[in-house]
Amino acid sequence: MLICLFWIFTLAAVYSYFIYPLALKLLSLRGTKAPNPSDASAKTFSLIVTAYNEQGRIQHKIENTLRIDFAPARLELIVASDASDDGTDDIVRGYAEQGVRLVRAEERLGKENAQLTAIREATGDIIVFSDVATEIPADALQHLEAYFSDPSIGAVSSEDRFISHDGIVAGEGAYVKYEMWLRQLESQLGGLVGLSGSFFAARREVCEHWDIHSPSDFNTALNAARLGLRAVTAPDVLGFYQDLKDPAKEYARKIRTVIRGMTGLARHKDVLNPGKFGLFAFQVISHKLMRWLAPWFFIGLFIVNAMIAGTSSFYSLAFVAQLAFYGTALAAQFLPNLRDMGPIKIIYFFVQVNVALLDAAIKFLAGQRMTTWKPSAR
Numbered sequence: 001m002l003i004c005l006f007w008i009f010t011l012a013a014v015y016s017y018f019i020y021p022l023a024l025k026l027l028s029l030r031g032t033k034a035p036n037p038s039d040a041s042a043k044t045f046s047l048i049v050t051a052y053n054e055q056g057r058i059q060h061k062i063e064n065t066l067r068i069d070f071a072p073a074r075l076e077l078i079v080a081s082d083a084s085d086d087g088t089d090d091i092v093r094g095y096a097e098q099g100v101r102l103v104r105a106e107e108r109l110g111k112e113n114a115q116l117t118a119i120r121e122a123t124g125d126i127i128v129f130s131d132v133a134t135e136i137p138a139d140a141l142q143h144l145e146a147y148f149s150d151p152s153i154g155a156v157s158s159e160d161r162f163i164s165h166d167g168i169v170a171g172e173g174a175y176v177k178y179e180m181w182l183r184q185l186e187s188q189l190g191g192l193v194g195l196s197g198s199f200f201a202a203r204r205e206v207c208e209h210w211d212i213h214s215p216s217d218f219n220t221a222l223n224a225a226r227l228g229l230r231a232v233t234a235p236d237v238l239g240f241y242q243d244l245k246d247p248a249k250e251y252a253r254k255i256r257t258v259i260r261g262m263t264g265l266a267r268h269k270d271v272l273n274p275g276k277f278g279l280f281a282f283q284v285i286s287h288k289l290m291r292w293l294a295p296w297f298f299i300g301l302f303i304v305n306a307m308i309a310g311t312s313s314f315y316s317l318a319f320v321a322q323l324a325f326y327g328t329a330l331a332a333q334f335l336p337n338l339r340d341m342g343p344i345k346i347i348y349f350f351v352q353v354n355v356a357l358l359d360a361a362i363k364f365l366a367g368q369r370m371t372t373w374k375p376s377a378r
Contacts, residue, residue, distance in 0.1 A: 002308050006315070009301035016291040023286070024185040027279075037149040044074045045141060045201075046124030050114050051092075052082040054132045058091050061132045062100055069138040077101065080118035083108035112212040112219075119207050128201040129216065135163075135240040136199060143236045144201055154229025155202040155220050157183070157195035158239040174346055183233040186287070190279035191230030193287050194218050194261070199239035203229075214264035215257075222264075222271055225280040251356055258360035260370045261288065295358035302326075326351065 011019070047065060051058055058079070065077050079092045081104045092102040103118040119127060126148055130136060140158070147156045159180060186192050197217035206223045210216075221231040265271070265288060272289070274281040302322055309319040329351035332338040339348050 002304055005304045006301065006308060009297050009304060012290070013294055013297035013301055016286055016294055020286040020290070021182055021185065024182070024189060028185055028188055036152055039149050039151050042074060043125040043145065043148060044123065045070065045126045045128055045145070046076050046078060046122035047128040047130065048078045048080050048115060048118040048122065049130050049132060050080045050082065050111050051084060051088055051132050052108070052111075052114070053084050053086040053088055055087040055091060057132050058088050062092070062095050064135055066098060066100075067138050068136060068141055070141040072099070075141070076122065076124060078103055078118045078122060080114040081105065082111060082114035109212060112210065112214065112216050115216055116210045116212055119210060125204055126201055127204060127207050129199070130239070131198040133241045134198040137238055137240075140237050143234065147232065147234055148203065152230055153232055154206045154224030154227055155195060155200060155231035156237065157192055157231065157233050158199040158237045159233060159235055160196055160198065161238050161240045163240050163242050175349055180233070180235070182287070186283055187230065187232035190283045191225060192221050192233060193280070193284045195221055195231060196239060198241060211264075211267065214267050215260040218261060218264045222268055225271070225277055251352070254353070254356040255360045255363065256370050258292065258357055259364050259368060262292065262360065262364045263369055265289070292357055292361060295354040295361070298354060
């Protein structure tokens with residue numbers, strides 16, 4: 001029985017990281033959804049920047065959006081204020097003559113509510129969402145528009161690039177490359193199960209059923225799937241933002257993100273039904289649910305392996321390997337210099353992510369929810 005549990009936990013623990021991508025790759029060999037650029041009509045865009053008490057950064061963000069190279073007659077700029085009370089709104093009003101509109105949510109109910117307030121005022125065929133902390137390249141919307149020439153695409157996600165505090169764009173680490181590869185596979189099949197929350201776009205009809213209690217990056221992908229459309233990643237549409245100064249704040253950001261994701265999935269459990277959502281449901285189960293459950297599987301694997309370690313040299317070796325793996329991550333926690341070493345960096349990051357997933361799950365099960373939002377200081 002314990003031997004059987006060992007292998008069940010092993011397969012379950014690695015499923016979302018290794019087996020799922022392999023399954024996507026095999027499915028893609030059977031044929032992927034090729035681009036179908038059959039709609040060349042010029043579309044209008046509404047760019048919504050969501051802000052809460054951003055008086056220190058909103059001016060820079062507005063200046064960034066005003067530099068976007070796109071036909072002015074087809075682009076409206078909106079700042080959605082989540083009931084800011086620090087002077088953010090006054091700064092935005094100062095740009096009214098340059099075409100920047102302020103849309104204010106009078107009650108602070110969270111990011112998605114502020115976005116919904118702006119969606120109701122927006123006139124564009126395509127709604128683009130961005131955070132204050134995200135720098136948008138001047139040609140981003142031109143690249144973005146090309147994706148919507150395919151009528152089967154309902155939403156498009158940018159790809160994130162981190163900027164260090166000395167102004168250098170951080171190189172893509174192994175984990176980022178892995179995630180981008182996974183996104184490409186999902187894009188070609190059932191579509192992304194989550195967009196980059198800091199910069200993404202969707203057709204107006206995709207935004208009609210907006211759930212203010214569900215994270216917009218997940219809800220938008222779900223709404224696209226409900227309409228028979230795909231959400232895709234755009235490698236040539238980039239969003240640049242700074243790394244968090246404090247690692248503890250980055251950990252807290254992960255917790256918030258996961259709790260919000262769990263809340264969204266709990267509110268829309270029907271998306272787990274393959275009979276209704278087909279391949280998209282399989283991707284949600286594999287990428288989100290199974291990854292959130294992975295820390296529990298790793299704990300179960302460790303306990304069971306400890307119990308059977310003495311039964312054979314194989315299980316003894318497997319237990320020693322686990323001890324070495326987690327011991328390396330623990331050493332890196334107390335000796336930060338170790339985190340710069342390639343293999344140790346990957347191990348530390350992997351364990352940290354799973355600890356955050358475990359922490360978030362415990363908080364979620366205890367009833368904690370994330371409604372209002374405050375952007376992380378960078």
